Amino acid sequence: MNAAGQTDLSALFLSAARQFNKASRYSYASLRPNLTFDQATEDFGQMIGQPGETIVNRALTDLLWEFVGLETVLQEILQGKRPYYRLEHVNREQKEGTLRYLTFLITPLNDVMPTKRLLLLVEDTTDYGRLHQNLVQDRNELRLIRQDLAEANDKLQQLNRLKSLFLAMAAHDLRGPLTSIQSFTGFLQEDITDDEQLEFVDIIAVQSDRLQRLIADLLDLDQIEQGILVLNWRICNLNEVIEGVVTALRPAIKMRRQSLTVDLPTRPLLINADSERLTQVIYNLTDNAVKYTPEGGQIRIAARRSRDSIELELVDTGHGMMASQVSRLFSLYYRSAEAQHSDIPGSGLGLFIVKTILDAHQGEISVESKLGQGTSFMIRLPVNH
16 A cells, blocks of 8 residues: 555545544455455454455455445445445454454545545444344343233233132122021021020021121132222211121120120211221121130220221230231231141131222221230221212
8 A cells, every 4th residue: 555545545534434423443445446455454354354365456245245236336436426335233253253243334535536446444343233232132032021921911811810700600609508508597596595506506607607708808809909899989887887797796706705895986987988898897807806816805896086087996815916927917818827827717818808998998007916915906097088
């Protein structure tokens, strides 16, 4: 390469390099109108993965197959019909087997006399190329993962629909015979005069009522999971709700020889709420107090109205809990280790449903408990929503 040619080529190289967005490693060469190499920098062969190869007088497509079929485009640049041609991030395998990413830019070597020669500028964009390849690969993997997730979601929705159908059918089939059991139990409670026999019938009544509540809890859980828990709002008297629960659980309390104190105001505690759902809340909490309070223990239910809410407190002298147990108390299916290893029945649904129903009423529930000293639940329900 002569000095004049080198100077001319270097100046035009700097002008062409400005078209690249960032500094990088460059090599360059010039091409004759017949698209053979005229000049090249010393590292040009190394850059294109052909170290030691003769560059000058070789055909462009002989060394760079990427330009095969582009002869017409390059002639248009020589004729001034096209300002430049660019190939971005082409990967070329090196002698040692690694991949290098290159960007090629071809422009007229001399803007005044474009038919003389072409400038071929080569930029090493390996870092960018590898990053781009990794991004494309990650995007393809994410697309596959998204597709797999969509298919899994469709299957889960189908299983969820089948589960809901199964629960609805099971509830229907269970409630029929259970209603008969409860009806005939009621007749027996009215007719039997023998105390021992009456106690047995009371046990049947309590357990059948508990089964009825469990069926309701399972159906409610299904609705909660689907996000379709329905509330039937109306003005109701919380005193009557509490008294109904106490009446239903009185036989169980009697069998366990527990004492129950109910402290309600003389004036009705009126609230806009779903009375059936509130019955579930109070029943589940009271039933838990009965189950976890030893025989001879005490249970107290108190309700009062404050300025903008109704407060319901339920206190027992049961086993109590540690702070770690209290923090998980309203989690789905949670039962303490003591409960799991005891003969106390339970499914871990009741308190989760309690919390969900109270949230739907914009209410709050808090718990205080000490191991061996009992538990206190406090419910606050707004009266003006």
